[in-house]
Amino acid sequence: MTSPLEPSPEPIHVTRPHLPPLADVVKLLEGVWERRILTNGGPLHEQLEAELAGYLGVEHVSLFANGTLALLVALKALRLQGEVITSPFSFIATSEALSWNGIEPVFADIQPRSFSLDPASIEARITPRTSAILAVHCYGFPCDVESIQRLADDYNLRVIYDAAHAFAVDCHCGSLLQHGDLSILSFHATKVFNTFEGGAIISPDAKTKKRIDRLKNFGFVDELTVAVNGINAKMSELHAAVGLAQLPGxxxxxxxxxxxxxxxxxxxxxxxxxxxxxxxxxxxxxxxxxxxxxxxxxxxxxxxxxxxxxxxxxxxxxxxxxxxxxxxxxxxxxxxxxxxxxxxxxxxxxxxxxxxxxxxxxxxxxxxxxxxxxxxxxxxxx
Incomplete structure (x- = not known):
């Protein structure tokens, strides 16, 4: 073993992407080449949504090109305005998604053990302009979901969880992703589960999933109808293939x-x-x-x-x-x-x-x- 005082032969970085067997990805891509369906909710996209829902113990998964787009659409789906209370101790995308939606981030303090929002500090930041709480399951450690939900109920607020770190994490009552109005996942290359780039929104019901799926596809209802002001945030078949190959391992x-x-x-x-x-x-x-x-x-x-x-x-x-x-x-x-x-x-x-x-x-x-x-x-x- 290398002596503790000797440099490592090669640098060891904080993370290294986990990759599935290349042969498994190639096999899935052969089907893509045969079908020539590359995006727009292709069969691999639909299969990955279903398999992730089963694995994660949730009912409704909407896949995205990346986690930041998922967060942007989640905020839009809930029609949030005014102020949203969030954490100063997070990746910049958490607050950027708020700003891009014309929402003012309001920073509250965190708890030292979980590094997640402190409910007492959240309550101290609530004003008549507050519309939601955007909490972060930092490092995959669960937020105090029960206290946060009580605050949301008392003040009539929505709750969104930035669960970018929390893939497959369970809390006291099952999947951590079941809490709040929406939970957002990242499938970036550095995450526990990756699709190279990707993300997802976990919805509580089919109606919410339908709205989210329209928002991520330009707002289309059908070929002739645009119902909402949407965006292009879809996951491609290539990235879905990587995810399907990742999931068994x-x-x-x-x-x-x-x-x-x-x-x-x-x-x-x-x-x-x-x-x-x-x-x-x-x-x-x-x-x-x-x-x-x-x-x-x-x-x-x-x-x-x-x-x-x-x-x-x-x-x-x-x-x-x-x-x-x-x-x-x-x-x-x-x-x-x-x-x-x-x-x-x-x-x-x-x-x-x-x-x-x-x-x-x-x-x-x-x-x-x-x-x-x-x-x-x-x-x-x-």
Whole structure:
């Protein structure tokens, strides 16, 4: 095994796309070439929607070209206006989808354990202009869905979940995707389940799915009728083929992710100032990310640890730094005040996501863990 002090022969990145057997994709594509149906809800598209619904334990899945388009259409489908309360600790697309729909993001704070919206902070941000809550199942850890729903019921708000990280995650009552008015998935190359690029909306009923399916296809009802102001957000047969080839192996891929996560838990246990993720927050986690926190009393900062690991060929990511309100476009937002979300500020300063993907060797996990332990232990001993 490589010594903890030696650089890795090749860089190890925070993630690596999981690919299905190429022969399985080619077999599906042969049918595409024979039928010459490339998009517009072709047979592979319809098959993937059905198979995903069965696997995920939901009834209505609408496939999209990517997760951001899915989120844009979800907001449009619910006819949202005014303000929507959301998280500052997320990928920028969460807030961009609101802005593109002419909706003002209102940033609330997060909970330190789940990194998801704090219901008390949500309630403090509600105004007469609030129309919805856009919460994020950050790293695949479930939001406090019951408290969020109580707030929505009390204030007559809609709830959308950005579940880009939460593919196949179960909570206390089954699929996490069943909560809220709509849940949005991403099938980007870096996600647990990918179609190279892709996404989906989980709808609660057939009527909502029909509206969403029209919105993603220019608003067409039939060849002569456009009922709503739509967009082109459809998934192609090529991407659906990748998804269909991926799905049979997804359980094994999640199992391998779990083995990597358990390896980190073993090798990193007991390091002072390093706080490990709690995967027990989900009844069935998917191990999409492995976020650790380097607390402020640590002898090496989070950013110092990033640089230390990079110098040894380990490429980690500071998800999510900077916070969304720190980007120039959002600095003038009325809620872009760090005093309103101190936990998010702390997380953005402390969190580091370590490499995790199905074919990451357990020897590499041990190597990375040694590289993390070394500067912390040396400086603590000194």
């Amino acid at each position: 997804i359980e094994a891929a999640i199992d391998r992710r779990r083995a990597v996560a358990e390896g980190y838990q073993r090798h990193l246990a007991g390091i002072e100032h390093l706080h490990l993720p709690d995967f027990n927050q989900a009844a069935r986690p998917n191990y999409a990310y492995f976020p650790v926190r380097v607390d402020d009393a640590s002898p090496i900062s989070r950013d110092g640890l990033v640089d230390h690991l990079r110098s040894h060929g380990i490429i980690t990511r500071r998800y999510f730094h900077p916070l969304i309100p720190e980007f120039q476009y959002y600095r003038s937002n009325a809620s872009a005040d760090p005093a309103l979300y101190p936990e998010a500020v702390r997380a953005a300063r402390q969190v580091l996501c370590l490499p995790i993907y199905p074919d990451l060797a357990l020897e590499s996990v041990e190597h990375i863990s040694g590289l993390i332990r070394q500067p912390l232990s040396d400086r603590n001993d000194g």
